[in-house]
Structure formats: structure tokens, C-alpha cells
Amino acid sequence: xxxxxxxxxxxxxxxxxxxxxxxxxxxxxxxxxxxxxxxxxxxxxxxxxxxxxxxxxxxxxxxxxxxxxxxxxxxxxxxxxxxxxxxxxxxxxxxxxxxxxxxxxxxxxxxxxxxxxxxxxxxxxxxxxxxxxxxxxxxxxxxxxxxxxxxxxxxxxxxxxxxxxxxxxxxxxxxxxxxxxxxxxxxxxxxxxxxxxxxxxxxxxxxxxxxxxxxxxxxxxxxxxxxxxxxxxxxxxxxxxxxxxxxxxxxxxxxxxxxxxxxxxxxxxxxxxxxxxxxxxxxxxxxxxxxxxxxxxxxxxxxxxxxxxxxxxxxxxxxxxxxxxxxxxxx
Amino acid sequence: xxxxxxxxxxxxxxxxxxxxxxxxxxxxxxxxxxxxxxxxxxxxxxxxxxxxxxxxxxxxxxxxxxxxxxxxxxxxxxxxxxxxxxxxxxxxxxxxxxxxxxxxxxxxxxxxxxxxxxxxxxxxxxxxxxxxxxxxxxxxxxxxxx
Numbered sequence: 001x002x003x004x005x006x007x008x009x010x011x012x013x014x015x016x017x018x019x020x021x022x023x024x025x026x027x028x029x030x031x032x033x034x035x036x037x038x039x040x041x042x043x044x045x046x047x048x049x050x051x052x053x054x055x056x057x058x059x060x061x062x063x064x065x066x067x068x069x070x071x072x073x074x075x076x077x078x079x080x081x082x083x084x085x086x087x088x089x090x091x092x093x094x095x096x097x098x099x100x101x102x103x104x105x106x107x108x109x110x111x112x113x114x115x116x117x118x119x120x121x122x123x124x125x126x127x128x129x130x131x132x133x134x135x136x137x138x139x140x141x142x143x144x145x146x147x148x149x150x151x152x153x154x155x156x157x158x159x160x161x162x163x164x165x166x167x168x169x170x171x172x173x174x175x176x177x178x179x180x181x182x183x184x185x186x187x188x189x190x191x192x193x194x195x196x197x198x199x200x201x202x203x204x205x206x207x208x209x210x211x212x213x214x215x216x217x218x219x220x221x222x223x224x225x226x227x228x229x230x231x232x233x234x235x236x237x238x239x240x241x242x243x244x245x246x247x248x249x250x251x252x253x254x255x256x257x258x259x260x261x262x263x264x265x266x267x268x269x270x271x272x273x274x275x276x277x278x279x280x281x282x283x284x285x286x287x288x289x290x291x292x293x294x295x296x297x298x299x300x301x302x303x304x305x306x307x308x309x310x311x312x313x314x315x316x317x318x319x320x321x322x323x324x325x326x327x328x329x330x331x
Numbered sequence: 332x333x334x335x336x337x338x339x340x341x342x343x344x345x346x347x348x349x350x351x352x353x354x355x356x357x358x359x360x361x362x363x364x365x366x367x368x369x370x371x372x373x374x375x376x377x378x379x380x381x382x383x384x385x386x387x388x389x390x391x392x393x394x395x396x397x398x399x400x401x402x403x404x405x406x407x408x409x410x411x412x413x414x415x416x417x418x419x420x421x422x423x424x425x426x427x428x429x430x431x432x433x434x435x436x437x438x439x440x441x442x443x444x445x446x447x448x449x450x451x452x453x454x455x456x457x458x459x460x461x462x463x464x465x466x467x468x469x470x471x472x473x474x475x476x477x
Contacts, residue, residue, distance in 0.1 A: 049440065149433075150436070150437040150453075152404050152429070152433035152437065153410060153433040153434075153454065154410045154411075154412055154413020154414070154416070154420050154426065155410075155417070155421060156355065156417045157414075159348040159350055159351075160347045160348055193339040194336035195339075195343060200343065200347055203342075203343040203346065203347060207334060234348075235347055238346050242342070242346075243334075271348075
């Protein structure tokens with residue numbers, strides 16, 4: 001069996017991350033990573049008539065650009081694994097309809113990027129596919145209207161609320177190539193410590209992030225150069241640091257969170273930071289992947305975090321289940 | 332330390348940034364005050380400029396405020412006012428208008444019947460339901476005791 005420890009799958013063969021294409025919206029394009037994204041779309045509709053159609057265009061264009069840049073044809077892609085935040089993962093399914101690739105749709109809320117990468121790596125390592133596209137997206141406007149309030153509703157956001165990233169990333173996983181390789185995959189357990197506040201997703205997800213990170217490190221024993229969580233924001237990041245410190249295994253000097261990387265928290269008025277499927281996905285493509293390629297780091301523990309929040313269940317008194325999936329990537 | 336739902340709540344409270352209540356109250360007072368002042372000015376214009384009786388000028392100035400709020404919502408300005416004004420822009424009648432117009436705008440892409448019409452009272456609905464209910468109860472009480 002290729003499993004190590006309690007929860008981690010060890011990828012014995014080669015699974016290369018050959019290339020990543022990122023597309024983001026205007027606000028993300030004004031943030032600290034503005035020079036690193038492949039494409040910045042200034043208009044929140046991108047020529048479409050609804051935000052939902054715009055979001056699926058993000059996914060579609062990310063895949064098309066990735067294929068064009070690498071001279072890939074549809075016949076060369078064995079599988080498309082994608083997911084997003086909307087009901088019935090509509091953006092992913094409609095993008096897949098237009099892309100006409102064999103498609104597996106997954107739902108992992110904001111943990112989707114790591115979820116698709118993990119599944120893709122296992123399928124390639126199992127010998128079932130050579131080339132897989134892992135894709136996810138989120139759009140501030142489509143997410144706000146589904147999960148919260150109409151956009152033009154005048155009100156104040158809570159200080160712990162986060163800002164959904166408008167963006168998409170397509171990742172090309174392959175059996176052959178060069179560059180960073182996925183070496184270990186840990187799918188997390190759902191961890192729920194009773195947070196019911198939909199304006200405090202970071203706090204809802206932090207226990208799941210801690211649990212998966214700790215499990216991954218216990219299972220593999222690898223000393224990572226950089227550990228990154230998906231979208232815990234300032235609140236969740238502080239809680240994860242506190243939990244590791246209490247266990248006497250501080251990771252503070254090599255730990256960061258994509259939700260605090262993608263925006264300038266103070267200047268861009270995003271309160272606790274970024275969130276959404278696109279958050280960890282675009283930061284991976286525009287920032288972390290490039291750090292690996294430039295040999296600034298050699299071992300990256302990439303962990304996307306998801307709040308599996310159901311507005312209906314919340315109204316019925318349920319809390320918000322958190323999940324985190326870890327992907328160990330090495331040069 | 333092992334966390335459970337009880338002790339984690341304390342951690343969350345400790346790390347969650349608090350809303351700036353004093354600042355929000357001051358801004359709400361100012362914005363709410365300005366909206367009400369605006370209503371008074373409109374009313375006085377109706378009374379002295381157009382010789383409209385005071386009893387009629389009151390509701391008429393409310394109608395003007397509602398129209399202005401709807402216009403501001405449509406232009407994408409009211410949510411920016413609301414971000415600073417908070418309760419000051421939510422509580423007056425303009426906030427109610429905003430809560431009707433914003434879903435109407437947002438759902439027009441799903442069609443005028445099942446989109447706009449079906450969702451227009453999504454936010455204002457509870458206010459209407461309990462508003463009518465309390466009016467009904469008060470009416471019954473006044474009938475019995477009045």
C-alpha cells in the first residue's frame with residue numbers, strides 16, 4: 001500500500017505540476033501579486049450578461065490558455081477535475097460542457113484546489129492517466145448573492161468577514177515533465193468545533209487546518225520550507241499558529257495563508273483577508289509555484305481549507321464543518 | 332491543549348476582531364440624522380413652496396426619499412453610504428427601499444416573474460409580515476379596549 005502513517009498517500013512515481021494558468025479580477029489585480037498573474041480581467045462580467053456566466057468563462061479560458069501555452073490538444077488530456085462554490089458546481093459543469101473533456105466534478109468549497117490536485121495525483125500515480133487538468137474558480141459577486149446578501153444592499157461587513165476572490169486557476173498535472181512534483185497527499189477529516197458565524201469562516205476552518213497539517217507532518221516527518229493554508233485569513237491564521245505553539249511545535253516562521261497574501265489587508269479594505277476556491281488556487285499559480293521554480297523553496301506544503309457551509313443548515317441551527325487537504329510538493 | 336466546542340468558543344472570541352461600536356454609532360447618528368433632516372427640508376419645501384397641507388406633505392416627502400434611495404441603489408451608491416452609515420442608513424425608510432430595490436436588481440437576470448418579482452421581498456418580507464401582524468394585533472386590542 002502506498003499509504004504512510006494514518007492518513008497520507010505517498011506518491012511513489014512522478015506527478016509533475018507542469019504549468020499553472022491564473023486569471024483574476026480587478027481587485028486581485030491591484031493587490032501585492034498584481035505582476036504575477038497571467039491574466040487580469042478588469043470587468044466583473046467579462047462581456048457576459050451574468051456573474052455566473054462570467055465565472056465559468058474564467059474556468060474555460062484558464063484551461064484554454066494553459067493548453068495553448070503548452071501546445072496541448074484535447075486528445076492529450078485524459079481528465080478534467082474541477083469544482084467551485086456555486087450550487088450544483090455550475091461553473092465547473094458548464095465550463096466542462098464547453099471544453100468537451102472527460103470530467104469529474106467535485107465539491108470541496110474553498111478546499112477544491114488541493115482536493116482536485118490530490119485526486120489527480122492519485123489517478124496519475126495509479127497509472128490510469130498521463131495528463132490531468134485540475135481547475136477551480138470563485139467570483140465575488142456570484143458567491144455573495146448565493147451565500148449572503150444582494151450586492152447593492154447597503155450594510156456593514158463584519159470585521160472578521162473575508163472577501164471572496166474573483167479568480168480561477170488551471171493546473172496541468174502530468175506523468176512526465178519537469179519541475180515541482182506532488183509527493184504526498186493527505187485528505188483531511190471534517191472538523192467542526194461549533195462555529196456558526198458565517199462571517200467568521202477563518203475561525204470555523206482553523207481547527208480542520210490544524211488537524212490536517214499536524215496529521216500530514218506526523219505521517220511524513222518532512223521538514224517543509226514553506227507551509228501555506230488556503231483562506232483562513234488573519235483570524236484563522238492566528239488560531240492555527242496558537243494551536244501549533246501550544247503543542248510546542250511552532251511553525252510561525254515558515255507558515256503563511258493565501259488569504260493574507262493575495263490582498264493588501266489594510267489598503268484594500270478586505271477585513272480578515274481573501275477567501276473562495278480561487279484564493280488558494282491563484283496564489284498557488286502566481287506565487288507559490290513560481291517560488292518553487294525559482295528555487296526559493298524546495299518543499300512546499302500546500303493546504304487548501306474549506307468551510308462546507310450550507311446556508312440552509314446554518315438557518316436550521318447547524319454549525320459550519322471545516323475541512324483541509326494537504327498536498328506536499330517538492331522540487 | 333485539546334479543544335472542544337466550549338473552550339474553542341473562547342479562543343474564537345479572543346481572536347475575532349471587534350466591530351468599532353462607538354465609531355459606528357457616531358456615523359449612524361450623523362447619516363441617520365442627515366437623511367431625516369433631508370426629509371424635513373423636502374417636507375418644508377412642499378408646505379411653503381407648493382402650499383401643500385402639512386398632513387399630506389409628510390407622506391409625500393417619504394415618497395421622495397424612497398425614490399431617491401431607489402435611484403441611489405440603482406446607481407450603486409447606496410451600498411457605499413451603507414458601509415459608512417451602517418444603521419443610520421438601514422433604519423430610515425430609505426434603508427427599507429434599498430432592501431427592496433437591491434434584490435429586484437440582482438434577480439432580474441433570472442427573469443421578471445421568477446427572478447425580480449419572486450425575490451423582491453426577500454429582505455423586506457420579514458419586516459412586512461411582522462409589521463402587518465403587529466398592526467393586526469394592535470388593531471384588535473384597540474377594538475377591544477379602545
